[in-house]
Amino acid sequence: MNEHPEAEITLRWNEPEVSYDVVIVGGGGHGLSIAYHLATRHDITNVLVLESGYIGGGNTGRNTTVIRANYGIPEAVRFYQHSLERYRALEDETGRAMMHDxxxxxxxxxxxxxxxxxxxxxxxxxxxxxxxxxxxxxxxxxxxxxxxxxxxxxxxxxxxxxxxxGATARHDRVVWALAEGAMRRGVHVAPGTAVIGLVHDAGRVVGVETAGGRIAAGTVVSAVGGNATVLADMAGVRLPIxxxxxxxxxxxxxxxxxxxxxxxxxxxxxxxxxxxxxxxxxxxxxxxxxxxxxxxxxxxxxxxxxxxxxxxxxxxxxxxxxxxxxxxMSPDYSPVMGDTGVDGFLVTTGWGTWGFKAIPAGGEVMAERIATGVVPELMAPFALDRFGRDRTLADRGSSGTH
Amino acid sequence: MSLRIRCPHCGPRSVEEWVHGEIPVVPDAIADPDARDVDRGYMHTNEHGVVREAWFHLSGCRRWVTLWRDSRTDEWVEPPG
The missing domain is CATH 3.30.9.10 (D-Amino Acid Oxidase, subunit A, domain 2)
Known part of the structure; x- marks a missing residue:
């Protein structure tokens, strides 16, 4: 096993430009997976991933990297089983070892x-x-x-x-492989760049503010872990988190x-x-x-x-x-993905203690939603508006952390 | 170090003895009564800073205590003002 994969993986950071089709906030597994799938599945490469620290340095680098699908409700089992199968294929697809075991x-x-x-x-x-x-x-x-x-x-x-x-994978390698795959196709990734505000126009989110200036965006996606409610608050969105x-x-x-x-x-x-x-x-x-x-x-x-x-x-x-x-943590121990009621602002959050295993599928479905405007079937049950519709997805016993 | 909670009746006790209680605050901007119910039931402000909260001393005096905490550092702070 090569203990120094950074020698073979090429990661070149970008200075953000002034405008992108999609700006993803959060350069962890989920944010980079969205970028990777936008580029590889939908040929959308005018994409920027902003990360306040270093990529994979948030919760992607702090979890216990368990990949499993034995959840307690049909919607979750289907989703995580798909993600588990995608994880297995990801090494061949990216050409990068992830120590999937x-x-x-x-x-x-x-x-x-x-x-x-x-x-x-x-x-x-x-x-x-x-x-x-x-x-x-x-x-x-x-x-x-x-x-x-x-x-x-x-x-x-x-x-x-x-x-x-049930499997595990090496979290850094997952992040690097996705980042490299996205960047090779033209996606920009900017670590060390925090979002300090959102730009609004006529009730729509149209960009982000950083210390380096304003960046316009067709769509802003929050793939933030830990500060999800802080960013959503800037958009005027209340989260069950x-x-x-x-x-x-x-x-x-x-x-x-x-x-x-x-x-x-x-x-x-x-x-x-x-x-x-x-x-x-x-x-x-x-x-x-x-x-x-x-x-x-x-x-x-x-x-x-x-x-x-x-x-x-x-x-x-x-x-x-x-x-x-x-x-x-969401009240029903299930993720929250998709539209927020504010145009131009999507979220993927509520990843509680089950986010690592969902990286491939989470990025895939969110990329499809961004590219097509249609909510994929795997993602639909996890919409934010499920709480108001009384359609929560209670799955507490499956989290392994309660 | 572990989080310790100063009980006015029992003295400083480990967080393991306590049950956390959120004091929900529904923003005034939400006017629709149904939307307010949904917000109260499910949504959270998730304060990034000083938060007022209730703690129940389950494995102790079994009384509720209202305390102020900085959620960025887990330090107890005096009530503002």
Whole structure:
């Protein structure tokens, strides 16, 4: 494996020009995926991606890179299954390695309520193309012998749901490949350029303000993570979003290969092994809405305890790094994509703790909406106006972070 | 460091003992009563700065406390004015 992919990937930044057909705010996975799909699927290349920091340096670089489709409602399973399949094809399509690694996902239940939830979810998964099978405890022991099936005696494992197609990918490489693919076709990307205002004309959003000046746009797309409501507020759009911190950490290298991604809904924890052999752990979001990216000892202590309850070997490992991202949580734990009621201003937000896996499909459907003016079928259920129409998409149990 | 909340009855306690409660503010600009209901039910101001909020001390005195916090830093601040 080449450990220095930046030597082979060519990224040349652009000074923004004065006008574009499409300006995308946010140079993370979603923003760059929209640009990539506009260029590759619709031949729309007069596009600018603005990023306040460096590309992929927001939540795309702060998540735990799990790719799965075992969600709890038909609309979500269809969408994430499509995204998962697109992820698999993306390496060949872009010609760039993303360290896409199909590991399988083992989701354990330790209570009657947990089992009920997994059974319901598996039925929906099966019906909509995300293959899921049940495992009895002895079968779990075969798939993942490291698991303590009694979980320290306190949480005997009753059932596992195995999602074979679960995978991970390297977040930087995903971002770089999409950026490179878009830029090679003429898309401009400008890191270090924050949007400080929106330009309005007769009730329409017609551009953005940056420290370097005004940039006109046929369409402005907010692909912002963390500050989605701040940008929407500039457009006069109210969003159903609260921003919560989400923490994660990695340990030092575990000497043996640890194959599946292991999750427990009841314990509120999930773990996978990185390509470097480190164990990567995530858990629930912090309870207070906050833009702070401070990590806490509470989470570190509690999550470590949960981890060694399920996987006792982790007792021997040490914590290397802990970090925090900002998650845009929607009330129904589903994303919000598309029109906002303000002409010229689209959003893709509400990516909470499930955004990384949605990067290919999210960019694809948004690009189609921009190019054709028609809302694609996969995207339609996730419209912002679903809340006013009483058509929310409650999927809390599938997030793995609650 | 972890977020600690100063309870007027129990002293400083870890955030783990508390339930967060948003105090919803529907903008005056929204006039239509149905639209106001939707906003109150689903939309959030998601303040980027100082926010007034309610906390319920679930694993303690079980009382509600109103506090002001800077959402950019998670620091507690005095009520403005």
């Amino acid at each position: 199909r590991k399988g996902l083992l989701w354990m239940a330790h209570s009657e309520a947990g089992v009920r939830q997994e059974r319901a979810r598996s039925a929906v998964n099966q019906a909509f193309g995300a293959e899921t099978v049940y495992l009895e405890p002895d079968e779990i022991a075969e798939v993942c012998p490291e698991v303590d099936l009694t979980c320290g005696g306190g949480f005997p494992t009753v059932l596992g749901a195995s999602f074979h197609q 609260r921003t919560h911190p989400l923490q994660a950490f990695v340990t030092n290298r575990h000497q043996r290969r640890f194959d599946p991604i292991v999750a427990s809904g009841d314990l509120g924890f999930y773990v996978s092994q990185t390509a470097r052999g480190q164990m990567l752990l995530g858990a629930e979001i912090d309870r207070q809405p906050s833009y702070s990216r401070r990590s806490t000892h509470d989470l570190l202590a509690s999550l470590s305890h949960r981890a060694i309850t399920v996987l006792p070997f982790m007792r021997e490992l040490r914590v290397l790094r802990q970090w925090t991202g900002s998650c845009d």
